[in-house]
Amino acid sequence: MKKEGIVYGIRSVMEAIEADQSINKVFLQKGLKGELFSELETLIRKKNISASYVPWEKLNRITQNNHQGAIAQIAPVDFHDFNTLIEQILEGKESPLILLLDQLTDVRNFGAIIRTAECVGVDAIVVPKSGSAPITSDTVKTSAGAAFTVPIAKADHLKDAIYYLQASGFKLVAATEKTDHSIYDVDFTGATAIIMGAEDKGISDSILKLADHKAKLPLMGQIESLNVSVACGVFLYEALRQRLA
Known part of the structure; x- marks a missing residue:
């Protein structure tokens, strides 16, 4: 530490x-x-x-x-080399679950996401080197220490990370409102990488078009979106539910 x-x-x-x-x-x-x-x-x-x-x-x-x-x-934690980390994960696990964060900016949201990711058993979190929320003492505190447990990698460019994951057999699922497909229509078994976007504008268009699947959460109230850390938790637990079935 x-x-x-x-x-x-x-x-x-x-x-x-x-x-x-x-x-x-x-x-x-x-x-x-x-x-x-x-x-x-x-x-x-x-x-x-x-x-x-x-x-x-x-x-x-x-x-x-x-x-x-x-x-x-x-940063209070060490970041992993992206390529090396993915290779190690694939060698040790048949159906890993990866989380990609596109331009997330709030350190507390980041910490909350890390905490949920640890609880669900996410194998790695990937963020871009530039334009992403830093890991600060507030991030670590909000994560309840999970920031020291979940491997976090910085990729030079998120696009390159996506290409690498797809070439390695991962399916990329983007959490977005710009789709007619529900989260409950997507298969999260097998090697999967879930992409979550920024708090205000979601996933950037250039990243969104690279996804293999797009999925949204059903919203029955008047508010149009959930906090990104809450939405991420729903996606991760749906992936876990399917894997435990």
């Missing part, structure tokens, strides 16, 4: 990236120039790490130390 923390200073942040530390995000000073700073920007792009350009004042609020215009947030 690692403690959530920060690394500050341009060279220190570069060293953390090159050492494959589990970095949630890098904050860079807006408008900063210089050869070493440019090297850091190039490294961030090469490793596809999420980064934001912010005013000097925000960096000062994160740390009072000499940050030199660069701060990296270190």
Whole structure:
């Protein structure tokens, strides 16, 4: 177990990236120039790490130390290599269940999903390296510690992860309202990967069109959608119900 923390200073942040530390995000000073700073920007792009350009004042609020215009947030858990993790899962299990999260942004929703995934026996959670909710101390707390139990992998691009899973024999099921098919019409047995989308806009169109199956939850009230963590729980427990039948 690692403690959530920060690394500050341009060279220190570069060293953390090159050492494959589990970095949630890098904050860079807006408008900063210089050869070493440019090297850091190039490294961030090469490793596809999420980064934001912010005013000097925000960096000062994160740390009072000499940050030199660069701060990296270190995740409290280690992330797995996507390809290696999927290979290991397939070697050890005939019908694994994988969860893909497309642009989920709320850390507490993320934690709640991790907790449910652990209870259901999900074999891995996959998120994109950029544009996804970080794993913070709040995520870990909301997950009730499950963040240290469920393997979580970051993929460079979710599209590539989907192609890899499909080539490995997984069927991809997208949770979306943009379909006439109910969750109860889908077969969740066999190797399956469930895709859940962002809180506000759901699964992106580019990801949605790659899914093998699309399914929605029946809604009988006036509210048009469920919280993503609740919806994810329903999908996961329907998959478990079918597997236990």
